[in-house]
Amino acid sequence: MLATTTLALAALLCGGPSAGDSFALRATRVHVGDGTVLENAIVLVKDGKIVDVGQGVAFDKDVPLIEHDGDLSAGLVALRDYAGIGAEGADSTRAVMDAADLRYAFDSDHPDMARLAESGITTVVLAPGSGSNVVAGMPVVVKPTVRVLRAKGSLHVDLSASGTSFNRYPSSYAGVLEVLEERFAAGEGAFGELKAGRMTVMLEAESRAETSRALDFASRHKLRGYLVDSQRAGELAAKVKASGLGVAVGPFAIGGDRKEVESAVSLAKAGVPIGFALDTPTNAPAMLRLSAATAMRAGLDRDAAFKALTSGAAALAGVGDKVGAVRAGMEADLVLWTGDPVDPTSRAVAVYIDGDLVHEAPETDEEDED
Amino acid sequence: MHLPSTWLVSLVAASTALAAAPTTLSILPDDQVTLVKAEKVIVRPGKTLENASVLIVNGRITAVGTDLEAPEGAEVLEGKVVCAGFLDVWSNLGVDGESVADSRTMPHCRTIDALDPYSSGFGREEARASGVLAVRAQVGSDAAFGGFGAWLSTGTSDGDLPVLLDDACQSATVGVSAGSIDVFDRVSQADKVVDEIRSGLDYGIDWMKYREELAAWEAAIATAEAKLTKDFKKAKKDRDKEVEEAGKEGKEFNEKKYKEDKKPSAPKFDAEKAAMERVANGEIPMVVTIHRSAELRALLDGTKQFDRLRLVIAGGTETLGFAEELAGRRIPVIVHPAPLGASRPAHLRDHDLSLAAQLAEKDVSVLIGSGGGSASRDLPLLASLAIGHGLDAEEAFAALTTRAARTFDVADQVGSVQKGRRGDLLILDGEPLAHSTSITHVLVGGQVVSPAKGGN
Structure with a gap:
């Protein structure tokens, strides 16, 4: 055969x-x-x-x-990745880089792109690196080795401690919020698009407290999109569900924190749309399906895992009507x-x-x- | 494989004792008896029994067969498939973290001295739930020499930490520590391993020579004593005469010296060399964590001289080029099929998830290890990943059971569902290591320790 x-x-x-x-x-x-x-x-x-x-x-x-x-x-969809970006994704010179378009960091010929495709991953969201920016740029959705699928569709916003910088403003969480509120009030560029609902957010928040504050922020500005790096979001599953945001969970490292996996399962059970972050080149492309398998071992049902790898993730990436x-x-x-x-x-x-x-x-x- | 004769003797003695005692007679009213019935009992890879049962009395398997009846008072468990618990050959569960990270351990350090029954109770609970029932733990896992590794049961997490074997192996690393900067450093680390084994062997030879000389001396003394006793009267007379003559001449009398009086002196005790002697003799296996070609070549060439050495390669990123030699010399390779990305450490740069499959294809004995920490929990997942990258499923199962047990001399206790082994079993609703299979019961010493968790 x-x-x-x-x-x-x-x-x-x-x-x-x-x-x-x-x-x-x-x-x-x-x-x-x-x-x-x-x-x-x-x-x-x-x-x-x-x-x-x-x-x-x-x-x-x-x-x-x-x-x-x-x-x-x-084909499978990864909700966050850094394949082939190298140093292009990290620029910490300014706190807010809302016009930085990750489209220009996409290298279709990079060997990491071929590795993604070989693993059955046909859509990835390339994200800017966390260079202690409050806003690090606009992630781009690409088809590995082939083409850009969607650009300028979302904005990275960092509401975690890593968004601050010790040697330039803002250096505190309060400062981060001040900067963001000011930009939203002005409503220029990507912030105007966000306010108008024409763009989504890739909202970075890590601890439970950061996640809770990020959800409040998102509700205040009626943001759509998904959370990343929020390893305890499942403990706030009801609040996440009410916010309408999705969550990019994982990647789940071998021998990694079990609570992070359980958090993902709780989110799915609460009806929060989830997908998986992959983060090559830190991880190999096999990590995407392995994260799903790890979540299944912790209680995620098979169909939910499959959806998070495909249509669910595609919808969160804003390309659910195409792939x-x-x-x-x-x-x-x-x-x-x-x-x-x-x-x-x-x-x-x-x-x-x-x-x-x-x-x-x-x-x-x-x-x-x- | 070279086994110490005492080990063989005790094994034979144990099995004879079991064979001599009929199952029905060995059960007493206070015994803890469990009978596990299953549609399929996987005795070991390649040998299964349909509609069979396993009888466990006081923690040990006493019978496996298709015609077993549940003795009165026995707890009866039923399931679809029964197999031995999985074994993680590369772990550190149950060991104090500082000791695992210690980079200055020596060959005579012992993992059992660093046991901390409270350190990773949760990790052991998770490992158990995923079917991993025993681990080879190692202190100084990144040190040049780690010392004696130990086999530990994951069976409990309440302060009791059963040790299955306290001298499971010796351990060394080549080219992975912070000091291994360039290829010359790495090769010299491999040479150092060879030198240490050599000095262990020489130390053993010195002691052997000493024992021979001592025996010869003792024999000579005995002969001389017998002769002296026999010739005592004449000798006494001769001596008295010599003493008298010496007295007359005003000279000092000197006792006659016997050559045999010089007792051979023992070699200086050296704990390090004594530890390495056991390696050189093949009494315990030597696990070397090593990845790149240059140092692999140095290690394999350097160790050819030791015909009793039981070398085990751990990591082995670039072992594929040596597959024929590894297969020929029966050197197993412990692979760690984790999905590492391009930004991994230099020694893992060519890490390939299909390594297990490719080595097995070339008849190398493949083992799978989790790499330590709470990763033991993910051992079955790593095995699945190796299967997904071409490893035969039965090979993967063997790597997690019998092969692991045999390589590290615990096959008399774990790794198969056979009489005399510990009652450490998994009851499954499908084939082991299949993604759709759930573990319905985990048995340690015949007792159910962990119900199934999650849906998969």
């Missing part, structure tokens, strides 16, 4: 565009993204978009069909897995972004035998 897949893929690559850039994928299990799993279903792709999904999808006989004995899902689900009209960011995507023992064997094959696992001896 896998040998057929490979042959078909080779034909597709060598033959170039055919049948109007269409192809069909048939997998043993198709994880649609809304909790349903279709058995032996077909995904029809045309011009980089999904045009049809289902068991009885009809298509022209000259459209190549790729058979996959395994699982198919939308994160296997549905007609969505962009064809698809991954063929050896098993359930949330299971760390399964791996990505083929990855498509915008309908293009960006990664194919090298054949192993085992596959040769098949």
Whole structure:
């Protein structure tokens, strides 16, 4: 079966565009993204978009069909990452850098980008580094190795102690708030967009107290978006839920703080939308699914974990209408897995972004035998 | 593998005793008896029994079979799959943190001297809940020489810390400490390990020579004494005469000296060398945390001379290039399949999650370790990750059970579901290490210690 897949893929690559850039994928299990799993279903792709999904999808006989004995899902989404940014993301010279656009730090050719794609991660939010800024810039949503998906859609706001600086204003939490309130009052640039609800926030808060104050701040300014680094947000699950914000949880280090994992589970159980932060190059891309597996071991149910890796995270990143689900009209960011995507023992064997094959696992001896 | 003969003798004695006592007769009214029934009992990797039971009496497995009846008063547990508890070969649970981080430990330091039953009770509880029931703990885990490692049960967290083996291994690190700046430092650290083993071996030879000389001396003395006793009268007469003559001539009388009078002197006791002698003799394994090619080459070349050495590589980032030699010399590698990123330390730069799979493919004996701390809890997750990167699931299971136990001489206690082993078992609702499987019961010494946590 896998040998057929490979042959078909080779034909597709060598033959170039055919049948109007269409192809069909048939997998043993198709994880649609809304909790349903279709058995032996077909995904029809045309011009980089999904045009049809289902068991009885009809298509022209000259459209190549790729058979996959395994699982198919939308590509995974990481809610915070630093792949390929290097020093571009950290500029602590000024407290507020609201116009800094992370789009210019995106390096599609960086080897870390290829590693993300190989792991089935097809959407990442590149964030500015914490260079003790109150506002470090505008994160950018990208498709690794391929393109920018959404820029100027959100603003990083740091309401944790790391937003202060010992040698320049503001050096206290009160100072941070003063700076922010002033900017909101002036309503210029990104702050105007935030006030108008046209932009979202990536709101950084660490301790429980910081989280609580950040939630108050967000309510005051009617902010939408998600919290990052808030390892105890689950202890305030009801308040987070009421704020309407989501939370980027993790990454959960091996042997890391258990309370952080339990916090994530509490958030999900309270109905707070969650996704996972990844933070390459500090971590390897495998950390994304491992964080989900760790949360599942602490009680997160399978479908919630899958949603946090795909559609849930895509919605928080503001691209839920484009990626994160296997549905007609969505962009064809698809991954063929050896098993359930949330299971760390399964791996990505083929990855498509915008309908293009960006990664194919090298054949192993085992596959040769098949 | 070279085992001390005393160890073998005690093992044989233990199993004979068990075989001699029929199960039915060994149960007394006060005994704690547990019978675990399962659709599948995984005795050890590759050997399973369908619809079988495990009988545990007073903490030890006394019978495994398909025809066991629950004795009266026995607690009966049922489940789908039963297997041995997982073993973490690279941990420090239960050991005082300062001692683990101590960079100046010596080969004769002992991990059991640093036990702190209260230090990581929560960590042990979590490890237990994820099925990790025993760990190899090591003080001085980043020191040049760490000393004797120990096997500890994670079975309790209330001040009692059962020690399964107090001299599980010797430990050294090469190229990971702050002092290993360049390749010359690293290679010299590898040479130092070789030198220490050599000096341990020489020390052993010196003592062996001494014992031989002592025995020869004792024999010579005995012969001389016998001869003297036999010739006593004549000798006394001769001596008296010599004393008399000396007196007449006004000379000082000198006692006749016997060559045998010079008793051989013992070599100076050296605790460090004595510790390394046990390594050189293969009495205990030597775990060397080492990653890069240059120092691996130095270590492997340097240790070829020790035909009884039981080397174990830990970390082993660049071991793939040495796979054939490692397989040939039966040197196991403890991998740590953690998802480390590009900003990891220099010695882990080429760390690859598929290392376990690639080594196993080349017939190297692969073990999996959590790397210490509360990470023991995540050992099954790390094993899953290794499986996700190509390691055969049964290989991963063996690495966490029998192979770990055999490598470190605790196979008579843990690692398999066999008669005589500790009743440290997992009852599961599916195959071990499968992501969808939950642990329904954790048994330590036949007692349920931890119900399942969470939904997965």
